[in-house]
Amino acid sequence: MVVVYRCLWLTTAFSLWLCVLSADNSSSENEGAKCKTIFTFGYGYRQFFHMSPSSLHPVNGDLLFMKFSVKARSDAHILLSPSPSPEESEPVYEIVLGAGRNTFSDIRRRRRAATKTSAYTKDIISGTEQRGFWVRMNHEGMISVGHEGEDLPFMQWQDPDPLLILYFSFCTWSGVAGKWIYDCSSDNDSGAIEVQPVLTALDKLRQALLTNYDVYSRPVSNASQQIQIYTQIQANHIQLDAKKSVMTVGCIFTLEWYDEKMIWSPDNFDGLNVLNLVHHEIWLPELVNFNAVGKAVSPLGPAAMRVTSDGKVRWSTRSHLQTRCQLDLTQWPWDTQTCSIELGFWSQTDNLQLILFENGTKLELQKTSSEWEVLRLNAETVAVRRSWLSDLSSDDGTDDTIPTALTFTFVLKRASFGYIYVLVIPILVMIVMSLASFWMDVLGKEKLATNCLLLLLLSGFLLSLDSSLPAPADHAPFLFRVYSLVLAVVTCATTITVIVTNLTNISHVRPPPRFLCDILSSPFIGSVFCLQKPKPREPDYNQMNEAGVEDSLSLVPECDSVANLWWTMLAVFCDRVAFFCALFT
Structure with missing residues (x-):
């Protein structure tokens, strides 16, 4: 029994040893195959490679054979060219896999030219999986494209005048990233050789300045040295939203400073004295708007930069700023508002200094529908309360106030001419109608109807003003x-x-009190308040009252009794007193 167990144990150990040995051999074989990887983004063949000897002289006797794998969501482009960096019009072979949102593939005779052949290949490539392909070209000019592991191609086309292919390149399409694995050669194969492009003086200058440039460190030789940044603002559009208390300024910011890492001798680079760079290629000051509204905290947007050989950097960028503005609407709509933009540095305040140019403020306002007129634009350096820089080790909790913020103050005046027609003239008309109602017939219905109409109009105007x-x-x-x-x-x-x-x-039945009757009958009161002294109407049943029409137009109608006469006089007197009170209110 013991012998049986020993035999089983030896058999198992021997089997495990064989598995490990075979795995080691397989691993060593995979390690022997060396592959190259390249990442691409967008359209454009920026890097070319010379075909490896194994690709140009395959064992099957074809003219060309290459393998590669790609991971991209669509539009994988392979360029086969007789020369490195061919021009747009030069004849080449361009193979596109997964074109049309990964629905078809095609072969072209020139870059972005008419398709020579096309094949429906739904989801042929993937953005999450590396998929392999091969490209073959025989001596008769037949170009074939197939999947890795399959002998039959899914797309092929024969060129009657075949090209001698020596170079290849990869790219994708706009907004598409791709990962390419190619040239998986063994140790005894030299593989594809990267083509060294011919460098111009500009390329050499960029390579010399930007190869080891650190965009996150200040460009000074001495760490304690302060960088002076000169700034200028050119405002071309200003809008103030009174409802939200937000001022919107469309402007152009210009910054200048010296970068010690960007100094070169023009004689060493064919006399180049100016270099244009993209904004993220060198160090930039962290300029922020302290009173910004929304997400646009930084006033600096993407723009090209101009660098001279002495290290002076000039950056002009268009900006769209939204800032808080404390409004005083007491004199609305004839109001004048004062709003400001506070610019400063979020950090490194001791090492950076913001200085205004001699003519640092310019107004070149475009003719737009803005209702605001800029009276003046001032700039000054002020102290800004910055609690985020307070000393955390101190117990008093005092804020750090350093006068490094540059404030641009806009004095705006509202163009109120249009409000005269919309708001001023209607209120004047309603005031006149209100005063005229006191002179209407006390017995007529027009008096009450006019006042009710004015109440509705005024309420509607107040509601519309309150909503705006x-x-x-x-x-x-x-x-x-x-x-x-x-x-x-x-x-x-x-x-x-x-x-x-x-x-x-x-x-x-009875007249008003005696003293009221004496006041109403006074000639002075009658002349001041335009009171007429009516007479009691004498009934006449035999004749038509010819003066009836004239008497009906009188402000104080005739009364049938002495008591009603005095009460009517009192009503008219109350109207006159109310008129003068309203007039002098």
Whole structure:
């Protein structure tokens, strides 16, 4: 029994040893195959490679045979060319896998030219999986493309005038990233050789300046040295939203500073004295807008930079800023507002200094539909409270205030001419109508109807004004107060109209008190308040009253009794007193 167990143990150990040995051999074989990897983004063949000897002289006797794998969501481009870096019009072979949103593939005789052949290949490549392919070309000019592990091609085309292919390159399409694995050769195969491009003086200068450039460190030789950054603002559009208390400024910022890492001798680079760079290629100051609204905290957008041989960097960028603005709407719509833009550095405040150019503020406003007129634009250096830089080790919690913020102050005046037609003239008309209602017939219905109409109009205007303007916490616009005052006067006039109407429509047995009658009968009161002294009507049943029409137009109608006469006089007197009170309110 023991012998049986020993035999089983030896058999198992021997089997495991064979598995490990075979795995080691397989691993060593995979390690022997060396592959190259390249990543591409967007369209453009930027790097060319010379065909390896195994690709140009395959064992099957073809003219060309190459293998590769690609991982991209669509539009994988392979360029086969007789020369490195061919021109747009030079004859080449361009193979596209997964074109048309990964639905078809084609072969072209020139770059982005007409398709020679096409094949429906739904989801032939993947953005999450590396997939292998091969390209073969025989001596008759037959170009074939197939999947790795399959002998039959899924697409092929024969060129009657075949090209001698020596170079290849990869790329994808706009917004598409690709990972390429190619030239998986063994140790005894030299593989594809990268083509060294011919460098111009500009290429050599960029290579000399940017190869070891650190964009995150300040470009100074001494760490304690301060960088002076000169700035200029050119405003071309300004809009102020009173409802949100936000000022929007469209402007061009210009910054200048010296970069010690960007100094070169023009004699060493064919006299090149100016170098244009993209904004992210060298160090940039971290300039922020302290009173910004929304996500646009940095006023600096992507733009090209101009660098001279002495190290001076000039950066002009278009910006769209939104800042908070504390509004004073007391004199609305004839108001003048003062808004500011506070620019400074978020960090490294001791090592950076923001300085205004001699003519650092310019106004070149475009003719737009903005209702604001810029009276002046000032710039000054102010102290800014920055609690995020306070000393955390101190117990007093004092804030760090350093005068490094540059403030641009805009003084804006509202173009209020249009408001005269919309708001001023209507309120004047309503004031005149309100005063005229006191002179209407006390017995007529027009008086009450006019006042009710004015109440509706004033309420509608106030609601529309309230919806178009914010509600200030400590003040109200002057025009609001005028509308509210007129609304109060019309309300009082309506109340007086109701009282006067009741005084004249009710039949009275007794006249008013004696002292009121004496006041109403006074010649002075009658002349001041334009009171007429009516006479009691004498009934005449035999003749038609010819003066009936004229008497009906009188402000104080004739009465049938002495008591009603005096009460009517009192009603008219109340109207006159209310008129003068409203007039001098």
